[in-house]
Amino acid sequence: MQILEKLALYWTYPFVRYALAVGVLIALCSSLLGVTLVLKRFSFIGDGLSHVAFGAMAIAGILQVKNEMPLVMAITILSAVLLLRTGQHTKIKGDAAVAMISVGALAVGYLLMNLFSSSSNLSGDVCSTLFGSTSILTLSAAEVWLCVGMSVLVVAIFVLFYNKIFAVTFDEDFAKAAGTNAGGYNLLIAIVVAVIIVLAMNLVGSLLISALVIFPALSAMRMFKSFRSVTICSAVLSVFCALMGILISILAGTPVGSTIVAVQIGAFGLSCLTGMVLGGIR
Amino acid sequence: MAQLTCQNLCVGYDGKSVLQDLNFEVYAGDYLCIVGENGSGKSTLMKTILGLQVPISGRILTGDGLRKNEIGYLPQQTLVQKDFPASVKEIVLSGCQGRCGSRPFYSKEEKRLAAESIRKMQIESLSGRCYRELSGGQQQRVLLARALCATRKILLLDEPVSGLDPKVTAQMYTLIESLNRQDGITVIMISHDIAAAVKYASHILHIGDTVFWGTKEAYLHSAQGRLFAPEKGGETL
Numbered sequence: 410m411q412i413l414e415k416l417a418l419y420w421t422y423p424f425v426r427y428a429l430a431v432g433v434l435i436a437l438c439s440s441l442l443g444v445t446l447v448l449k450r451f452s453f454i455g456d457g458l459s460h461v462a463f464g465a466m467a468i469a470g471i472l473q474v475k476n477e478m479p480l481v482m483a484i485t486i487l488s489a490v491l492l493l494r495t496g497q498h499t500k501i502k503g504d505a506a507v508a509m510i511s512v513g514a515l516a517v518g519y520l521l522m523n524l525f526s527s528s529s530n531l532s533g534d535v536c537s538t539l540f541g542s543t544s545i546l547t548l549s550a551a552e553v554w555l556c557v558g559m560s561v562l563v564v565a566i567f568v569l570f571y572n573k574i575f576a577v578t579f580d581e582d583f584a585k586a587a588g589t590n591a592g593g594y595n596l597l598i599a600i601v602v603a604v605i606i607v608l609a610m611n612l613v614g615s616l617l618i619s620a621l622v623i624f625p626a627l628s629a630m631r632m633f634k635s636f637r638s639v640t641i642c643s644a645v646l647s648v649f650c651a652l653m654g655i656l657i658s659i660l661a662g663t664p665v666g667s668t669i670v671a672v673q674i675g676a677f678g679l680s681c682l683t684g685m686v687l688g689g690i691r
Numbered sequence: 692m693a694q695l696t697c698q699n700l701c702v703g704y705d706g707k708s709v710l711q712d713l714n715f716e717v718y719a720g721d722y723l724c725i726v727g728e729n730g731s732g733k734s735t736l737m738k739t740i741l742g743l744q745v746p747i748s749g750r751i752l753t754g755d756g757l758r759k760n761e762i763g764y765l766p767q768q769t770l771v772q773k774d775f776p777a778s779v780k781e782i783v784l785s786g787c788q789g790r791c792g793s794r795p796f797y798s799k800e801e802k803r804l805a806a807e808s809i810r811k812m813q814i815e816s817l818s819g820r821c822y823r824e825l826s827g828g829q830q831q832r833v834l835l836a837r838a839l840c841a842t843r844k845i846l847l848l849d850e851p852v853s854g855l856d857p858k859v860t861a862q863m864y865t866l867i868e869s870l871n872r873q874d875g876i877t878v879i880m881i882s883h884d885i886a887a888a889v890k891y892a893s894h895i896l897h898i899g900d901t902v903f904w905g906t907k908e909a910y911l912h913s914a915q916g917r918l919f920a921p922e923k924g925g926e927t928l
Contacts (some may be wrong), residue, residue, distance in 0.1 A: 448775055569795045576785040579775055580766065586741040587789030587841045588760030634821035635778035 427548045434560040435609045438648030441567045443626035455619035457511035458606045461488045464518030473523040480678035489603035592679045615665040624673035692754040700749035702739040722878045724888035725899040733881045743925040760789045763838030765848040786840030790891040794797035845877040
């Protein structure tokens, strides 16, 4: 009862409601594309792109751009397109390309911040960008609506192009031979991924975005056998874990991002067990 | 008129040509086997025919009512597919993608077509199963069913029996033969197995240092044919 009372008290604060809404929406969006990304061997793209976004933020800071969002978005989308564009036929394979961009952007971003820093607390700035600051607790109503709009767009795109995304992910060459514009859909996936990652940086920070992309997909793949059920399960799991994570972090006073990931890890363990039990029955 | 005509075709990648000056025609109902050593450009040729790569020079013409996106393709398996969580039904249905155009969802007609392809490949009992749990031969049948959703006219098969054991290989060849004989579907197949090529194909395209294209009978009397297929149904190369 005490917990419920405490939650009811927190619920009266708008920032708690905002945080919950944004958290759930971002978890939903990132999990939808997570299945595709994991299968395309781009599990680390969340990490890579968030480092790019970090580098972009450093550049925005140096240029003293007032509203850094458009610049960060543009640079991240560009990197995502470069990474995913060539699909199966690259000289540098997916994991190596992602690692290269990820480490490179992080280093350059930190270097630039160091050289041209205007802030006295540099490591504090870096830390909050990477691990997610309290920014999810300081969201304005406008940011929440932006996030709602983006999420609706992402979900709509995903539902409308679900069959194409499946075809392109499963077999790019076949899809192309059948006349599907595989390049176009890869581009679309890349752009949507970049948008989600820039949005998600507000929630969990750069380093923990990967978890939002990977964990629900991997957990769902332990338990389910078809693409549709895996996708639905990963969306449900992701939303549930985000909700639990935020609630626990409010009650226990733990950092939001790491709490969500801890819940995800727990869910993954349970999924593995469930998968084993189901496999044993069959 | 031929379904597929290659005129002075030169294929390759990154601007380097692998195969020059190819001329051949494929008519409806033909069973063409493309044979040759590793690296001779068999797969490159097939990808060019499919439009996945642009030819360096020359032309590929389709005729006899065949449109470019009406070609059914059985690719070699990729790494991604090995642990892909997808049911057999979902994969076969994705073969109808070319028919959809920009329409987002599959129609009743396309679902019926997928069910029919599944029946034809005798994999109804597997239709709810997960692709990654199937054996190699079963997976090839699934991909063949998918290719059948994309076409009623011509199938391009890229080494359809690689990695299969002898018994399943024979079943696969019989299945392909029946599609060719009974359903009148043109087959173009890449193969390492010259003995099987000579046994099932109506035409042979042998690529390498010298190129041979013609009927199976002519191939058996040609220089390459005598070299590689000493006797009909002889040892696998």
